[in-house]
Amino acid sequence: MESFSQLLPSFYQEKTSESSTTKLLPGENYKKVQIQAYAKRKLQNKILQEDSASSTPSPTRSTEMLPVIVFFLMPMVGLGNPRPSFNHLRKPFTVEGESEEVRSAAIKRLLEVFGMEDPPATPPRSHKQPPQYMLDLYNTVADVDGVTKDPTVLEGNTVRSFFDKLRSDQIEYLFNLTTVARSEKLLTAELHLFKLRPQASLTFNRHHFCQVNVYQVLDTSKMNISHNKKLVSSRLIPIHSNGWEVFTISQAIRTWTMSHHSNLGLLVTVRTLSGNQMDLRTVRFASGQNHHHTKQPMLVLFTDDGRRAAPMEGIVKVSGDSPAVPSLPLPSLTLPVVGHRIPRSLDYEEDRERLPCQRLPLYVDFEEIGWSGWIVSPRGYNAYHCKGSCPFPLGQNMRPTNHATVQSIINALKLTKGIETPCCVPDKLFSINLLYFDDDENVVLKQYDDMVAGSCGCH
Structure with a gap:
């Protein structure tokens, strides 16, 4: 046989x-x-x-x-080689599963994106409450996820707050500005003082307004002498009012940021409209020593560090009512955190690749990264990512560029070898805002460009 x-x-x-x-x-x-x-x-x-x-x-x-x-x-x-096992793809990915070298390199690169060499070393337990002014400012410029509401609200991209280091009973203030880099461009500097109500026995003072002068101290030994101090701001304020008073002192701060040794502090005087010295019990400002921390004297700097995203050349400008690439809904905002991957089959991945270009969730959780100790807000944000195919013909809902349209035609007609289909990439990017503590426990509000994929298109 x-x-x-x-x-x-x-x-x-x-x-x-x-x-x-x-x-x-x-x-x-x-x-x-x-x-x-x-x-x-x-x-x-x-x-x-x-x-x-x-x-x-x-x-x-x-x-x-x-x-x-x-x-x-x-x-x-079992003839031939057995079918390869894909069980290893089903195991959830965890940060702990990666080598320490890979994790350190990834965190270092992420810090570079946020303009830092190292994360602030301040222990979480020593953090003070952020100033209400900084919290209100953050809520004004950013939504709940930190995405910028209106990019025109802030002239620069950084707002820094500093508390008084002297904590004196006198109207003298000193702010440590060593965390401000010389490369940062100072736009505006404001001194925030909380004015208290006059004492009851002095409420019938015949004056209704007073003149408050802010001086830059040039010599601490003889501050009463005029040439040892320099006037940087002056305002008339109601005597019987209370609340925050703001003085612009950009000139003095510019000098201090260029030379930290010249920072000898500020001196505030209160005089009548005729120029006479007023009783300090009549016009009082809260100090960091004797009053609640929410009323502490504070210096606020508006700066720009010069970090700007490269322009996205070739991107078609689309009006707000133009058709956009669809994005998947977020089911109750239960998104997978960075460092964890949901197990999925190979067929699922192949099916996803065949779906048209769309925006998908990509949630960045600062707690998972280990940054929740120094970041005040947000706790995380949805960066989104673009995925899907760009099949021929490209419809307007794919937001294609002219170049992508031509490339798609060349690929479909096979006029030139090696020409792939256009790629699904972000065509609109939004900035996010971080409110965080720096190394000196100052609260900083910083805006970072191109951190969120606003929409996707074929390019």
Whole structure:
């Protein structure tokens, strides 16, 4: 009788002879099943032909052939290399699973994105409450996820707040500005003082207004002498009012940021409209020593560090009512955090790749990264990412550029080899805002460009 391999088609014999060096791809499983069925039918037909040719069937025919059939059919089930296992893809990815070197490099790169060399070293337990002014400012410029509401609200991209370091009963203030880099461009500097109500016994003072002068101290030994101090701001304020009073002192702060040694503090004087010294019990300002921390003297700097995102050239400007690439809804905002991957099958990934270009969630959780100790707001944000195909023809809902349209046509007509379809990428990016403590426990509001994919398109 012919051997089992001789019953196979010639193309399969060639394949099996090369089994030691040629791997069967998972896509050939269907072909293997056809081959197995074909070989089995040929073998059965051969047996029937031999049985019918003999008038007296051999009593050992069936028992002799059974081991042969079993022997050859069983190897066919696993013929070729076994299908590769994808179980390792189903295991959830965790940050702990990565090497410490990879994690450190990733965190370092992320810090560079946020313009820092190292995270602030301030222990979380020592943090004070952020000034209400900074919280209100953050809520004015950013939504709940930190995304900028209106980019024109702030002239620069950084707002820094500083508390008085002297904590004196006198109207003298000193602010440590060493955390301000010389490269930062100072736009505006404001001194915020909380004015208290006059004492009850002095409420019938005949004056209704007073003049408050703010001086830059040039020599601490003799501040009463005029040439040892420099007037930087002056305002008329109602005597019987209370609340925050703001003085612009940009000139003095510019000098201090260029030379920290020249920072000898500020001196505030209160005089009548005729120029006489007023009783300090009549016009009082809260100090950091004797009053609640919410009323502490504060210096606020509006600066710009010069970090600007590169312009997205070639992006089509789309009006607000133009059709946009669809984005998947966020189910109750239950998004996977960075560092964790939901197990999914290979078929799922392939199906997702075939979906049209769209915006998908990508949530960045600062607690997972280990930054929740010094970031006040937000606790995380949705950066989004773009994924999907850009099939021909590109519709306007794909927001294609002219270049992408031409590339799609060349690819579809196969006019040039090696030309791929356009890519699904962000075509509109939004900035986010971070409110955080720096190394000196000052509260900083900083705006970062191009951190959120606002929409996606084929480019």
